Amino acid sequence: MQFRLEKRREPSQFMLYATPVAAVALTMIVGAIIFSLIGYDGLGAVREIFLTPLTNAYKWQDLGVKAAPLIIIGVGLSIAYRANVWNIGAEGQYIMGGLAGTGIALLTYGMTGWWVLPLMVLAGVLGGMAYAAIPALLKTRLNVNEILTSLMLTYASVQLIYYLIRAPWKDPMGMGFPQTRLFSEAARLPTIIPGTIVHLGVPIAIVVGLVAWFIMTKSVFGYRMRVVGAAPHAARYGGFSEHKTIWLALLVSGALAGLAGVLEVAGPFQRMVPGFPTNYGFTAIIVAFLGRLNPLGVIIAGIVLAITFVGGEVAQTTIGLPNAATGIFQAMMLFFLLAGDILIKYRVRRVVPQPQAGAA
Amino acid sequence: MTLSRRNFVKVGGAAMALPLLGTSAFAQLEKVKVGFIYVGTINDNGYNYAHNQGRLYVEEHLGDKVETIYVENVPEGPDCERVLRELAQQGCQLIFATSFGFGDSVVKVAPQFPDVAFEHATGYMSGPNIGLYNARFYEGRAVCGTIAGHMSETGKYGYIGSFPIPEVVMGINAFVLAARKVNPEATIKPVYISTWNDPAKEADAARAMIDQGIDVIAQHTDGPAALQVAAERGIVGGFGQGADMSAFAPETQLTAIIDHWGPHYLASAEAVLAGTWTPGNTWEGLKEDVVQMGPYGAKVPEDVRAAADAVKNGQIDGSFHIFTGPINDNTGVERVAAGVTMTDAELLSMDWYVEGVEQPA
Numbered sequence: 001m002q003f004r005l006e007k008r009r010e011p012s013q014f015m016l017y018a019t020p021v022a023a024v025a026l027t028m029i030v031g032a033i034i035f036s037l038i039g040y041d042g043l044g045a046v047r048e049i050f051l052t053p054l055t056n057a058y059k060w061q062d063l064g065v066k067a068a069p070l071i072i073i074g075v076g077l078s079i080a081y082r083a084n085v086w087n088i089g090a091e092g093q094y095i096m097g098g099l100a101g102t103g104i105a106l107l108t109y110g111m112t113g114w115w116v117l118p119l120m121v122l123a124g125v126l127g128g129m130a131y132a133a134i135p136a137l138l139k140t141r142l143n144v145n146e147i148l149t150s151l152m153l154t155y156a157s158v159q160l161i162y163y164l165i166r167a168p169w170k171d172p173m174g175m176g177f178p179q180t181r182l183f184s185e186a187a188r189l190p191t192i193i194p195g196t197i198v199h200l201g202v203p204i205a206i207v208v209g210l211v212a213w214f215i216m217t218k219s220v221f222g223y224r225m226r227v228v229g230a231a232p233h234a235a236r237y238g239g240f241s242e243h244k245t246i247w248l249a250l251l252v253s254g255a256l257a258g259l260a261g262v263l264e265v266a267g268p269f270q271r272m273v274p275g276f277p278t279n280y281g282f283t284a285i286i287v288a289f290l291g292r293l294n295p296l297g298v299i300i301a302g303i304v305l306a307i308t309f310v311g312g313e314v315a316q317t318t319i320g321l322p323n324a325a326t327g328i329f330q331a332m333m334l335f336f337l338l339a340g341d342i343l344i345k346y347r348v349r350r351v352v353p354q355p356q357a358g359a360a
Numbered sequence: 361m362t363l364s365r366r367n368f369v370k371v372g373g374a375a376m377a378l379p380l381l382g383t384s385a386f387a388q389l390e391k392v393k394v395g396f397i398y399v400g401t402i403n404d405n406g407y408n409y410a411h412n413q414g415r416l417y418v419e420e421h422l423g424d425k426v427e428t429i430y431v432e433n434v435p436e437g438p439d440c441e442r443v444l445r446e447l448a449q450q451g452c453q454l455i456f457a458t459s460f461g462f463g464d465s466v467v468k469v470a471p472q473f474p475d476v477a478f479e480h481a482t483g484y485m486s487g488p489n490i491g492l493y494n495a496r497f498y499e500g501r502a503v504c505g506t507i508a509g510h511m512s513e514t515g516k517y518g519y520i521g522s523f524p525i526p527e528v529v530m531g532i533n534a535f536v537l538a539a540r541k542v543n544p545e546a547t548i549k550p551v552y553i554s555t556w557n558d559p560a561k562e563a564d565a566a567r568a569m570i571d572q573g574i575d576v577i578a579q580h581t582d583g584p585a586a587l588q589v590a591a592e593r594g595i596v597g598g599f600g601q602g603a604d605m606s607a608f609a610p611e612t613q614l615t616a617i618i619d620h621w622g623p624h625y626l627a628s629a630e631a632v633l634a635g636t637w638t639p640g641n642t643w644e645g646l647k648e649d650v651v652q653m654g655p656y657g658a659k660v661p662e663d664v665r666a667a668a669d670a671v672k673n674g675q676i677d678g679s680f681h682i683f684t685g686p687i688n689d690n691t692g693v694e695r696v697a698a699g700v701t702m703t704d705a706e707l708l709s710m711d712w713y714v715e716g717v718e719q720p721a
Binding site: 058066166175269275310314 | 401433442446447449450484710
């Protein structure tokens with residue numbers, strides 16, 4: 001028996017928004033079955049991973065803090081992906097944003113003043129932008145694939161962290177541990193809800209999502225990004241320069257990744273450590289797609305992914321689920337989503353073999 | 361309850377304030393709940409495996425008077441803070457943070473849970489409810505170094521480190537000091553891979569160093585990857601770290617440094633049960649059985665075993681200390697005068713390499 005994928009004339013609008021929800025639901029069902037089959041409490045796993053973080057008020061602060069960088073990076077990526085510019089190196093731009101912010105924090109060490117944090121944020125944004133400019137330059141000048149360059153630059157940025165915190169930026173009080181000193185008070189992101197760990201980066205993430213949504217749906221810039229992605233030929237006839245779009249897409253996504261980086265280093269970390277890269281930049285790719293490349297969707301998707309991280313730890317402590325389970329659930333979500341996308345765009349047709357003449 | 365921002369603030373605030381209402385006196389308990397966080401997976405067959413063996417040791421000895429939970433693969437950053445709070449919230453009265461990089465998080469979280477006893481392995485920041493514990497791994501390194509000094513043909517050793525912290529620097533120095541007592545020309549090449557557990561990086565580092573002519577390898581990372589590469593390339597040998605890794609390289613493992621945390625974990629859990637826990641600062645070694653040596657590999661000849669045993673027993677009875685001068689650093693400057701033994705404080709802040717160590721990049 002053979003099948004063929006046949007392009008649908010008109011993808012269903014309803015399904016377009018139903019598939020992310022279906023993907024999450026399928027992940028829960030299949031996850032429960034798989035983990036039951038290998039001897040864990042499958043239903044318990046799904047409950048602890050997806051529900052406990054929501055029902056336990058004490059976990060909300062963790063969700064906020066974990067979702068914020070995912071949302072900020074995810075929003076940037078969703079804009080770039082809309083324009084068919086495949087920035088896979090948000091992790092590297094996130095790191096460069098963090099490093100640029102760290103640089104300012106160390107330069108201003110011991111100083112006080114309201115201007116320190118805004119300066120750090122500015123440096124972080126510029127750092128991420130500058131790093132994303134490299135793939136943009138290579139793509140527009142030499143036609144080098146931005147997927148490769150942006151991804152590989154990530155590894156270079158990790159080495160740059162190691163270099164900086166081992167020598168020029170090493171903490172004089174750190175017993176030789178490669179890390180910078182703790183930032184002084186003025187360089188730390190304030191917590192906005194007293195008694196919790198919810199920092200200023202959390203509302204910033206929401207604002208970034210809302211502003212991006214507004215720009216993408218209401219402005220010429222947004223229109224341009226969408227048209228270039230959806231119909232490149234039409235865009236060219238319409239006078240939109242392809243090069244300019246590539247630059248814009250990479251700079252915007254790089255700037256937002258850099259913003260997430262500086263907020264993360266000034267907020268939860270408060271110093272640069274070797275453990276700073278925690279794959280937010282890569283996880284945000286799932287977030288962008290799960291959110292349907294729509295900034296509002298990305299906000300929700302960021303929270304969903306944060307739930308799986310926080311819930312994954314809950315499941316480890318309560319029902320002894322291994323840490324790898326979190327990764328399995330996240331991967332399943334992306335898998336079901338992409339599979340759903342195929343089925344929205346194509347229908348599966350059974351191919352009936354034509355009977356061979358004279359074969360009887 | 362609806363998810364309004366106001367409720368969020370109320371509930372969150374109340375939840376955060378709750379633990380602050382308790383008194384800081386430790387009461388006697390019927391049953392103790394103990395939490396462990398590991399930087400890697402318990403299946404690394406090395407460092408984290410050894411800590412988990414310690415957890416099982418406590419369960420075995422205290423039976424139904426103890427409940428243990430653990431979280432593995434916790435990154436050394438803000439994620440650790442969340443996990444620590446999670447464990448405290450689940451009612452753990454004793455929490456072991458088993459990696460150096462968890463220190464910042466322990467210091468941040470411990471004050472929020474004054475009723476919970478925190479213990480941080482290999483760290484240096486203590487507090488009213490933060491104890492520190494460590495093992496004198498360097499004693500095991502001295503035994504390994506002695507074997508390397510006897511058995512290496514090239515006199516060049518490789519050493520895979522995670523981060524250049526005193527803990528690791530001290531191990532490299534102990535290794536080469538012991539080796540040079542046998543072969544004064546011996547040198548060691550450290551490579552830092554900036555992670556505790558990444559088998560691919562460990563293997564790459566091992567291959568690169570073997571290509572440069574080393575024939576004995578040691579590592580201060582968590583898994584058996586370097587040992588496996590050593591076996592594959594057929595060099596003289598390597599050492600298990602954290603646990604006996606002979607299963608992964610039966611011909612190649614010359615001996616192993618085994619972390620035996622069980623007795624310490626048991627003592628702390630019993631102290632919490634009895635209400636007598638106080639933040640300690642323990643640093644025990646071969647003598648206290650917290651550091652153990654694995655079996656010698658088949659290719660280690662009798663005379664080398666005898667020499668290694670002598671170093672081991674000397675450290676147990678106190679007649680031998682690897683950090684007794686004269687010790688020069690790798691620029692030729694005398695750091696420790698003849699007959700003087702470095703103090704614990706000096707060891708715990710060691711940031712220089714002894715003669716024979718190639719300065720790492």
